[in-house]
Amino acid sequence: MKSKGFTSRLVHADRLLNTPESGAVHQATNNSVLFEYKDAQELVDVFQGKKAGHVYSRSSSGSNVALQNILTHLEGGLGAITFASGMAAITATMFSLFKAGDHLIVSHFLFGNTRSFTETMQSLGIELSFVDVTDVQNVKAAFKTNTKAVYLETIANPVTQVADLRAIGQLCESKKTLFLIDNTMTPANIFDANSVLASLTISSLTKYIAGHGNVLGGAVVDTGLFDWSSFENILPMYRGPDKAQWGLTQIRKRGLRDMGGTLSADSAHAISIGLETLVLRTDKVCENALRLASYLHSHNKVSAVYYPGLAGHPQHYLAREHFNGYGGILSLDLADDIDPIQFLNALNLVICATHLGDTRTLALPVASTIYFECSAQQRQDMGVSDNMIRMSIGIEDIDDIVADFEQAFAQF
Ligand SMILES: *Cc1c(COP(=O)(O)O)cnc(C)c1O
Numbered sequence: 001m002k003s004k005g006f007t008s009r010l011v012h013a014d015r016l017l018n019t020p021e022s023g024a025v026h027q028a029t030n031n032s033v034l035f036e037y038k039d040a041q042e043l044v045d046v047f048q049g050k051k052a053g054h055v056y057s058r059s060s061s062g063s064n065v066a067l068q069n070i071l072t073h074l075e076g077g078l079g080a081i082t083f084a085s086g087m088a089a090i091t092a093t094m095f096s097l098f099k100a101g102d103h104l105i106v107s108h109f110l111f112g113n114t115r116s117f118t119e120t121m122q123s124l125g126i127e128l129s130f131v132d133v134t135d136v137q138n139v140k141a142a143f144k145t146n147t148k149a150v151y152l153e154t155i156a157n158p159v160t161q162v163a164d165l166r167a168i169g170q171l172c173e174s175k176k177t178l179f180l181i182d183n184t185m186t187p188a189n190i191f192d193a194n195s196v197l198a199s200l201t202i203s204s205l206t207k208y209i210a211g212h213g214n215v216l217g218g219a220v221v222d223t224g225l226f227d228w229s230s231f232e233n234i235l236p237m238y239r240g241p242d243k244a245q246w247g248l249t250q251i252r253k254r255g256l257r258d259m260g261g262t263l264s265a266d267s268a269h270a271i272s273i274g275l276e277t278l279v280l281r282t283d284k285v286c287e288n289a290l291r292l293a294s295y296l297h298s299h300n301k302v303s304a305v306y307y308p309g310l311a312g313h314p315q316h317y318l319a320r321e322h323f324n325g326y327g328g329i330l331s332l333d334l335a336d337d338i339d340p341i342q343f344l345n346a347l348n349l350v351i352c353a354t355h356l357g358d359t360r361t362l363a364l365p366v367a368s369t370i371y372f373e374c375s376a377q378q379r380q381d382m383g384v385s386d387n388m389i390r391m392s393i394g395i396e397d398i399d400d401i402v403a404d405f406e407q408a409f410a411q412f
Helices: 006-017 040-047 062-075 086-097 112-123 136-142 165-175 243-258 265-275 278-297 316-322 340-346 376-381 398-409
Strands: 079-083 103-107 127-131 147-153 178-182 200-204 218-222 302-306 329-334 362-365 388-392
Touching: 006 062, 006 278, 062 079, 062 218, 062 265, 079 086, 079 243, 086 112, 086 178, 086 200, 086 218, 086 243, 112 127, 127 136, 136 165, 147 165, 165 178, 165 316, 218 243, 278 302, 278 329, 278 398, 340 362, 340 388, 340 398
Parallel strands: 103 127, 103 147, 147 178, 178 200
Antiparallel strands: 079 218, 200 218, 302 329, 329 388, 362 388
């Protein structure tokens, strides 16, 4: 099965990686919270990790394991843990691996809610340095003796900065430091996290993986490339005989079991259905986004377009090297005399909504929504202008999206 293509493996994964009953091609969705053991010793053994099984669905269940197996398989990783949302995956990972006194190097260009969460981390004594991750030199300069990890996003939202992924991965490897990548914008068919030596990928399944704006989820995948025996924060009780499992074990116990951001069985199933068409959707999204970016780039009512697929994008060379497609996020600065609110109201097909990675094309004014809690200076530091519009490109027929822009521009 390994030799087959991405989508062939994907649509057959449930049936082959799991053991669905009686010829069912999907793992059955099971909402039971509890699991009965006829022999009490067996319950004890499962509790103590000596035997595989489920004891309580906050920690594990068949529907979650089925999705975890597929994600592990597609990312070529060691194992995965699923969560109720992308933010649940991020917060659980951070809180289970780091403690007061640790230092982390974090991208300057972060998803808004992750950015907000970093303030909570700092309030609890975790020290952070925010750096421009488009150049490895900035990361190198920020290293300290207590640096425990580097955390970044592949393609940042909304300005689409691309991280210097391979160079940062090599730096982390030489420093024996965890390299955590938020891979939401570039799922496994677009980006191979192993190729840049990621330790863990963290992603929102809500976006491209599930794909239809109808379910929340998040995941952490361990690539197997990090040597956990060099990570001093692993608690003694999670240092089992298989060192490769130390990180996932601690995240599963501390981050999922104790913090409780569990993905429901129904959501796990909905995500796995959305996932089947990942390649069909993202291929179309990337193609549409490049077409729209080229159109907007040459339009006189647009002062800037941010899309890694454009030759003039500052990290176009990095995007070309690392990604199989340039993603579905595209931002634009309207000409100064066009009000973003009025412009969005003039669009008909494009939906004015937050969210991204949907089948539908979405747009929103950036400064006054996702960054309204930030100061003007913070927005400027992140490259967010006042008349910026963020688009998440969908799978519609591209001529219809372009026509919608044409008629909207004609009104200004
Ligand atoms: C949406 C998003 C998240 C958070 O995911 P949710 O599923 O909405 O909680 C994290 N990181 C990035 C890059 C995102 O786009």
